[in-house]
Amino acid sequence: MASDDTYYPHSFKAAVALAALRDGQSMQELGARFSVSPELVAQWSDTLERHADLAFSQGSNLPGQGEDLFDSSEIAKTIAENSTQGFAMMDRHGFCIYANKTWLAMTGYSAEEIGSKPLHYLVHHHHPDGRPYPMEECPIDRALPENFAVRAHEDVFFRKDGSTFEVACAASPIFQDGRPVATVIEIRDVTEQKQQARERIDNERRAVQLADAAEERRRQLDALLDAAPVGIGMADVHGKLILVNRANRELWGQSMAAVNETAQYREFQGWWADGAEHHGQRLQAGDWGLARALQGESVDNDIVEIAPFDQPDLRKTIALSARPIHDELGVIRGGVVAQVDITLQKQAEQALRRADKNKEDFIAVLAHELRNPLAPIRAAVDLFKLFDPGNPVLRRATEAMGRQVTHITRLVDDLLDVARISRGRIELRRSACDLAQVVALTAEDYRQSIQDKGVSLHIEVAPVPVWVDGDSARLAQIVGNLLHNAAKFSSKGGRVTVSVHQEAVAAGVQAVVTVADDGIGLAPELIDSLFEPFVQAVQDLGRGAGGLGLGLALVKGLTQLHGGVVSAHSMGIGFGAAFTVRLPSMAPVASGDIDERKPVHLDHLKIVAIDDNQDALEMLGLLLGASGHDVSTACDGASGLALVGRIRPDVVVCDIGLPGSMSGYDVVRAIRSDPAIAHTVCIALSGYGQESDRRESAAAGFDEHLVKPVSHADLEDALKQALLNKRSRC
Structure with missing residues (x-):
């Protein structure tokens, strides 16, 4: 064993040995640290490790070891003072007779204060829940009189400032001449450890709760998806289908192909059915909405005809939309597709189109069949007028026939025009039109028929042209229908006024045509629906006014085609009505821009x-x-x-x-x-x-x-x- 003639105090040897056992440094590092040889560090460490138990159990120097051994009391004190555990010794009355530095640091008391009263009343006076803790119930204080050791007892100690900390403690009686004379107490601050344990338990409990909640949400989502009438499918980033709901399986069939990548989407049979250029073409793997969503595209309302796997001869029409699924960094992690079976809707649309075409064909044939017999009647009436019959009865009959032929012709024309407008089939032949002239000429054409009803007609036209971009024939039709309507609901002795002027508005200048009468007027609740087809003002059982309720609907449609609006106003039943048409005005047209052709005189042809x-x-x-x-x-x-x-x-x-x-x-x-x-x-x-x-x-x-x-x-x-x-x- 290495030796050194230099004298080292026992406390120094113990401190070096404790550092060697506690710090885990090499003997060379410790030797350099304490300025001793590594051999001495190893010797002192070995001695302390082999004889520590014996040193604590003996009250004097170990026999036979001479100067190389440590003083046992010095060893015990050095160990206690350098320990990271709190050590204290308590006499038979509960007073602290020793506390190491760690104990004092833990409790906040000084060495004098710690012995001022029984230790229990300084650091252990209450239970963790705040109840007073009698000293006679404390297992630490009972260890000495009842002669038992306390091991791994967990409790709460109080500091001088009243705060608490959690401890794991042990207590053992010390005997002298066979009698217990003191109690050695060891405490270890486990506050952080306990907190970590509680946090771990809380985290585990929270994790269990989150897992339970996630499982509950999954069950709810599964139930929701299965209850949804929309076929929903979800795929991972490679295109593998990881979720399909009940409606999706019903749409494609229970034997739907299991795919793991987008290239396998070719297993799904589908044909474009959106009426576009590719209508009827087979969808390739990359054409499907889900495949495109995985490439970052947002797909809306693709119309596709599919063949289910269980019934390949059956055809279903679906509308599908798809979206990519992004993570928090915006990276695509998958995609979702929603599909709706619109087969019945498409069939209904086709049936409606067929019915619409049949109706259109019927109306056209009806008009043709009505017009054919009207043609000779019209010609006959004109013949009678040409010959100017002197018989007043024949003249009145001819005039009546002419009026009725005109009325039937108007009904047929209105019916056809309303049908055409509803289908967008009317095309305007636009040119620069003087609306004032159109209104004046149209009003003059209607003057006789209005006056024949005993109603006066007044024309108030601007003295300058009012130019609009429009179809003069259709503009005349608008004015004519309003005049016809005004006369129809005016009584004998009434008055109809038609006026044209221009108004400045925020968007520019408007041309305004107003046809007003002092006839039966309009009920307020009727005004909102007055321009709908087949809606008429209330009439008596005699239906003296007649008509199909199409004239105003036609006025609205033709006005809108010209970019204008029409409105109605009435103070109520018995107060007449006014209809106003507003059209965008255009810049004045120079006289040289108007095509004025010389009149043609019909000679013998x-x-x-x-x-x-x-x-x-x-x-x-x-x-x-x-x-x-x-x-x-x-x-x-x-x-x-x-x-x-x-x-x-x-x-x-x-x-x-x-x-x-x-x-x-x-x-x-x-x-x-x-x-x-x-x-x-x-x-x-x-x-x-x-x-x-x-x-x-x-x-x-x-x-x-x-x-x-x-x-x-x-x-x-x-x-x-x-x-x-x-x-x-x-």
Whole structure:
């Protein structure tokens, strides 16, 4: 064993040995630290480790060890003073006779204060719950008189300042001559350890609660998803389906393919059904909304036709939307898709479209069938007027027939126009229009019919043009319907006023047309719905006003097509009504910009009329003949074309729907293809008057398109316009 002649105090040796046992430093480091050789550090450490128990149990120097051994009391004191545990010794009366530095630091008392009264009343006087703690109940104080040791007792001690700390303590009696004379107490501050344990327990309990709550939310989400009528699917970032709900399985079939990546989406059979350019094409794997969502796209309302796995011959139409799922950093971690079965909706839409087309076809056929018999009646009425019969009875009958034919024609036209507006089928022929002139001319056209009812008409038109960008014929229709409506609900002796002026508004300048009357007025509750189709003011059982309730709906539709608004105002029943149309004004038009053509005077014309309705053909021939024209007629296309080739007329008036192999379109195409007669003015006269019919007749080669029944004045105007157009082309 290494030795050194230098004298070292026993307390120094014990301190070095304790450092070697406690700090875990190497002997070289400790030797350098205490300026002794590493061999001595090892020797002192070994001695302390081997003889510590014996040193505590003996009251004097260990026998036979000489100077190399430590003083036992010095060892005990050194150990106690350098310990991180709190050590104290208590006499038989409970007073502290020793407390090490750690104990004093833990409790906050000085060495003098700690022995001033029984230790129990300084550091252990109450239970943790605040109840007083009698000294005779304390196991530490009972250890000496009852001669038992306390091991691993956990309790709460009090500091001098009244604060508490949790301890793990042990207490053992010390014997002298076989009698217990004192108690050694060891305490260890376990506050932090206990707090950590409590936090761990709290965390574990919280984790269990969170897990239970998460499981409950999962069950709720599963129930919600399964109750939802929308098919929902969720995929991870690779496209693997990790969740599908009940509706999704019902949509695709219970044997839906299990896919692990987006490339496998080709297993799903689907075809585009959105009416776009790719309509009907098979969806590829990357076309599906979920695959696109995994690429970062937000997919809204893809319309797709699918084939379920269980019933591959069945077709379902679905609307699907998809979204990517991002983490907190915005990285895509998956995707979700929602799918709705709209098969029944699509079938209903198709049925509605078919019904709508059937209705449209029916209305067109109805109009045609109504107009055909009206044509000869209209022509006959005009003939009677031309001959100016002297018989007053015949004159009144002719006027009545004319009014009724006009009324029926208006009903048919309104019905067709409202249907066209609702489908967006009306196309305006816009140009610069002087609204003041349109209103004035239209009002004059209606003056006689209004005055015949015993109602006066007053026209208040601005002295300067009021320019709008519009279709003059449709603008006249708006004004005419309002005038007709005002006269219809005015009593004999009443007054109708139509006015036109301009108003400055925030958006610019508006052209304003107002038609007012002092008739029966409007109930306040009716005004909001007045412009809806088939809505009419309240009438008596006699329905003296008549009509289908379409006139104002047509006014609203045509006004909106011009970018304007229409409104109604009335003070109530018996106080009349006013209807106001507001249209955007346009900049004044220079007179040179207006196409002013010289009037055409109709001289003696050679005309061929072709129609399969014998009555209509005969009346048309008589009417044109009475106007001074030379008229030849034919009942079918082939004979009519032969007649045109033979007499080479100035004008051909031809029905479109003809019997046999040649329609009116075929007739006009044959005329245009023959250089000898290609220049002939051709006017279509038909019961079909939709915009598509007009376009088709123009494409076939007709110069004008008239709709039955046509008045003598309209027929003459059409002849003039066609001849004028012909001259401008020559």
